């Protein structure tokens with residue numbers, strides 16, 4: 001376990017950067033209308049350490065500062081911070097312990113996606129934007145009570161080996177994962193967007209899933225070709 005007093009200068013710098021990054025990204029949750037009052041949270045693994053930076057519980061988004069972020073270990077134990085950590089800390093910590101490729105977790109109750117979660121219904125991969133980002137239907141995870149690591153177990157059981165970085169936890173809301181906090185926030189923004197679009201489409205009739213070969217081709221293009229690639233001068 002990494003104790004804060006044992007951190008190298010490099011890791012201490014990484015921790016300060018993660019505090020600032022995680023704090024700032026909470027503004028994206030409100031900017032994109034993904035949360036109500038204090039109802040969502042972001043955490044990020046501090047690169048090169050066994051530390052996690054997470055939102056304090058129940059503190060309004062406008063009052064968050066880098067300094068108010070809570071630092072925990074991978075068991076969810078608070079190592080630094082004057083506030084209690086998010087009530088979902090044990091869930092986030094469980095994900096970090098069991099999905100080493102995941103460096104960030106985001107939780108929201110965004111309206112349309114949570115409406116699908118309330119029905120325990122996966123969102124069918126019916127539009128290109130879904131195939132791009134999620135590569136599949138957005139799956140539903142089991143219902144779990146808030147507070148322990150049961151939510152984390154449900155997230156891991158559902159997302160491990162799945163292309164989707166988002167899971168709709170039944171009767172609860174959205175959890176997304178990513179290689180960093182920005183990627184996990186992006187997945188949360190896109191999850192709400194596609195949840196709304198597919199919901200609206202269904203109001204006018206049945207919605208068909210894209211053929212699997214189109215989902216595969218779209219996912220491959222978006223993940224491996226789309227945008228600016230490293231080394232590209234365009």
Ligand SMILES: O=C(CO)[C@@H](O)[C@@H](O)COP(=O)(O)O
Pocket residue numbers: 038039040041055056057058059085086087088107146173
């Ligand atoms: O999902 C829930 C409650 O339903 C919690 O995650 C949410 O209110 C956020 O709690 P925290 O302020 O992060 O403790």
